[in-house]
Amino acid sequence: MKKIYYIVFAILVSGLLDACIHDDTSLADPDFSRLSIISQYDTLSVNLSEEFVYKVDVVQSGEDRPLTYEWGYATYNTKDESDYPAKDSLKIISNEAELRYTFRKLGTYYLRLKVDNGEAISFKGFMLNVTTPYDEGITVLSQDDAGNPRISFMKTLTRQEIESGVKKEFVTDVLTKENPDYTIKNCTDLAQFGPYLLLASREDGLIYKLNAKTFGVMYKNRVRDIIPDFTCKELMGSGATNWMLSENGSAYRYELTFDEVLVIDNAVGYGYDACFFGYSSSYQYFIDYDKSIIYSPTGNKATSSSNYFEDYNIIGMVPWTITKLYTIAVLKEDPSQGRVFQTSGSLSKLTELIKFDGTDLKLDKNSTIMFSKTYKNAYYDYGNNIYRWNCTGQFPKTPFITFPDTKEITAVAMDPDKTLIYVCYVDSERSGLKGGIDIYDANDGKLIESYGGIADRPLRVFYKTK
Template sequence: MKIRYVLVMCGLLGLASCVKDDSTGATGAISEILIDEGSVKELYDIDKNEVLTITPQCKQTNGQKALSYTWEIDQKVYSHEPQFVYKGERLGTYLCRLIVENEDGKTFFPFKLNVNSPYEEGITVLSHDAQGKSMLSFMLKQRVPGVEDHFEDGDCFTVNNPDILFADSVTDMVQCDGNLIVSCKGNNHLQVPATIYYLNEKTFMVQNEIRVPEYANFNPIRLGIPADGYVGTAYPILSEDGKIYEFSISESALVPSTRLTSNYARACGIYSTSSTNFTLLFWDNTRHAFCQLTNGYGPYYCSKTYNMKNDNFDASKNYFNGKDFVAMFMPRLLSDASTTEEPTVVVIVKNSSSAMYQKVELNAPFWKYNADQGENVLVDNGGLKMCGFAAPKLKATSPLVASKLYKVLFFGDGNTVYKWFYTSNQMLDKSEEYCKVGSAQAIIGSMELSQDQKELFVAFHEPAESGLNGHVWVYDTQDGALLRKYDNVCYQPVKIMYKKK
């Protein structure tokens, strides 16, 4: 057992004599205070909202004199109790000190306390129950030996915002500029309008709450907001009725879009490398056309004619003329991919006059400057190719995620995950069954890839179960082996996302 000896500051008389004698003015022996170093450490790390308890063990060299305790945090007195009990309500590093005192003097023990974010990085799940009650779940990473990765108990929104009502029917979330932006449709019966929350990405505490009751038909389902927001730019939010509203993240203002005025499919592609370099992709149901916003400008439609816009739209030049939208996806780049690597978007369409399905792989954005031709040209990576005859299980609302590393699309239907090698000659209707989750009644709500794309996270719910009927199962991306199960950790999942640090 180690004992920390600290100089006891006494009066001059105490310093002059530590041994009791019978001479005039002499004192008794000083009782020095010794703190067991095993009972108090020099460094503590706790998570936000975690309670730290320290019980110091003290000894005295001469008798048991009355002890008093003082705990200081950043040079301010926190407590005089013998035991230190502290709840980490705010993130930060704190310089602390224990002072133990008797009638002869004091002993000091300085230590450092770090209050860390438990939500620094990891799997995040949005879900709601059958009545629309919303829930935010987060998977805590292993930090203590013997304690595996696990989801935090309860709703992380409510835990960190006990005085704020979480609006019903969550629909989407994006990570942007230090915030986790979450959208909810609300509850008309309870007169709770659609709501957009700004949560601090490290604490999940609400920084801002935006409600627009003046737009009764606004029910946000897709947030077209890139990872790096730009002050003064309005970003599109897709409503359940297919309309688009524009949202300024700096001014927290939302209005119906005056640029994107058609009806749009429930799909949105987002790619950004910086706050001023981003591309957003939408399918225009009214014009049967694919369009994009580039760095806030547009919409520009996919055509052989560079920058065909609203005011010069020509149906005969529309690249997807005569096609109906089926689905779209952007293959996930590796987290350490070079910023020069060009993203692509794969679009699945059906001929309006037949049952033939086709795919096309486009650049995002569509056009690239060709020095030989001296102009911007459409980069379609091979043009429209047949991908199936029979009606595929893939739909615009299907949960899906695509790996650029393995050139494979994973999509869900009921309790089954299918995989389709989108760059091969495999027909879409011949997609391979990858795995089945839960019972035959299970319904997959969302999927996500790990940062290295070697693991696939499948979030689903069991309609027959009550309470927390949502589950997350993890599979090996290549061979489909079930690696881990996290059962009853959420409600009906609507989105699972890897929140980056």
């Protein structure tokens, strides 16, 4: 008889433990009422500091009885899916059927609902992502004629937001909204470096470090205190590997952890005019157009193309693979004779790859060249059009994407997957905010989305990641 009691007790304990671990069960005697919690979603999202409102349906199998509710949350346990989803003890935040709560800290949380009708108890667990309105999406830096910068941002919507009928739109006053105590003027560039954004200004050679999730200023660095002739013209890099190209022809590193500007011998005094990414954003190259030399600062020296291109004017670069770098150039004495040269990623092993007709070439050193790893095509702006080159033959004379004369292209970029082309422009026929962005399919050139009146004169566009 004792064995039977032990077995029954073991079964009961096992069932209770299972309920605790999975936390999505109903505990009740088969002869009594049972509860079912019905929710459309298992994963929920809410913006930081915005009230989160959520309600589920509860179905009782027998007689309707009064229900009591308990909502609680804890940090989500992301290390092991088999573990209990709450990393620590639950904080109880509501005893109402409809949850209303404002989360004040970013993160991923385990949200649990407990429903009790006196005879049965049911649990329902959710993964809750507390994000910002600026979690990830298209970011545009623009500026008006008075030198006042503007950051416009359009968030990439979650599935929950899309199904709830939320429409995509740009927030056009992010910089001033999130930094009311700062007066920022005359910006030249904006770029993301992991969890940070760097915003460059001509005013005193200032570099602002922003939180990439909130756009809030974290630090203001007056670089001219260290480098008197510093004015950042372009930012480039990835994560810790970041560079600031100055109008003085040198490049400097910005150390993000301690907010220090690093003066590195292999990047100072070379006469840099422009910078290009390699196949990966971890590879950066600088061009001296006057001397027709390409540099890649590595180690204690700047690897260079030496005199490879001394008879040519360099126009631009295309990163075909990590080990194959294409350089587009035309002969100085006869610009109709064009060449595409191939070198290794370390600028060695020069090979003449393609001869092309440089007459009426729709590409120059002011063009922004983008490369799609997906389609193995290069895309670039010239005049007021976008061109596509297959990287194997002659350069096109016919535009891939044509813009009207009333819209002046000012900035271009591609999405992280390299399947979409972002084209920013100024519309002379529009009143108010004249800047806009059109988004095209990089495969067929078809217009997918268009947003007008979202910026001043665009300077930079990119997709900000989480």
